[in-house]
Amino acid sequence: METRVGFIGLGIMGRPMAANLRRAGLPLTVWNRSPRAAADLASLGAVVRPTPSAVFEASDVVLLMLAHEAAVDEVLQRGSEAFVRMVSGRALVHLGTTSPGFSAALGRDVEAVDGDYVEAPVSGSRIPAERAELVALVGGRPDVVARVEPLLGAMCREVVRCGDVPAGTGTKLAVNLYLCTMVAGLAEAFHLADRLDLDLEVFRRALDSGPMASAVSAVKLAKLVARDFEAQAAVRDVHTNTRLIADAARAAGVHSPVLEATRELFRETEAAGLGALDMAAVVTALERQDTGRAGRVSSGPATRHTPSGRDHG
Structure with missing residues (x-):
């Protein structure tokens, strides 16, 4: 049976990563705090769910690409019955960058309720994410890593096995x-x-x-x-x-x-x-x-007009 994939966190990195999963033909369910990014994935054929727990219910493997530790804990509701319901019997792949201690503790919590855990923080930024040229730095049990490696391969040009958690982090x-x-x-x-x-x-x-x-x-x-x-x-x-x-x-x-x-x-x-x-x-x-003052700042490209290329404006 084809693996049902969930993806939570569609920011600068998460949106192109999830898009590459869809382009690889994988069935994908997504959630994001901001609905606009989720709508972009829906246009590629992903199913948008209203809550993180609904993504877990529809998935065998759930990938998290969240900004920081507090966001991970909030989405997973760690320490609650909802956390147990979400992760039990499923594989959780943590793609973001956190402390080694946080990742190790999260892995213990997941495995304590009969879930599987892999950390796979990715090396690269938005453009490599768009081109599926990220490098996944993976930690976890070899059997679980082998199970999720094809999913990582749809988003990354290389998957580096680093050892046990938290060696990837x-x-x-x-x-x-x-x-x-x-x-x-x-x-x-x-x-x-x-x-x-x-x-x-x-x-x-x-x-x-x-x-x-x-x-x-x-x-x-x-x-x-x-x-x-x-x-x-x-x-x-x-x-x-x-x-x-x-x-x-x-x-x-x-x-x-x-x-x-x-x-x-x-x-x-x-x-x-x-x-x-x-x-x-x-x-x-x-x-x-x-x-004592910053130079001109722009969020997009600007044109320089001086022969030397310096901005005197």
Whole structure:
């Protein structure tokens, strides 16, 4: 019998991930707090349910892509009879990024009521999600992982088995430490090039042509040059990630000075009211520190008119 799939959480990442499940021909039931995103999935043939519990009732495997731990607990109603009814006899796949301790405790709670649990936080942002090019970092019992791996394969270009829970979450945090500090470093390099009055398109070509180029640097540098901060990975979510990474590092007795500097930049950016913009907008924190005011901020692309590429407006 074909696996009935449920998907809860249709935000920046969840909506394209769920859409790829439908494009793979999987029967899909969805719920989202905001009905507009759910309506988009309905146009692809997904069945929209009025509550999370209704999604569980209609599904054998339910995938959660929620923003933070509190949202997971709220949706699942952990500690209640409703939680038992929802997860008992079903597989729950936790796709979001939380602390290792939270994921491990959630897995114990699910298994205590005869459910199955897999953590599969994904590495990637909106564009890889749209292209089904995410990387799933999976933790769980091998038999349960094998059962849900075809579903992950519909959304991801690679599924990496990390071991038992919470090894998948731990791997995601370690990967994200590199991602967050890399993008902050790229923003700082861009800011220096801008303040040196360099031609920013030339700077972009120089970096994209060299050994430091990557898929992330190409996308984020293009956004910085265009002053396009439409969110692919939002500042507020990245700031939350840096907190989770810092907490995990402290728990492990690991010193993380580069992360702490990066975390402060994202904190300042969110505190300035820019939390909904792309993580590349972290450059505005550097601009404020240098000039006492942020540069022009946009949620979409802008055109530069000066020969050097600098924005003097």
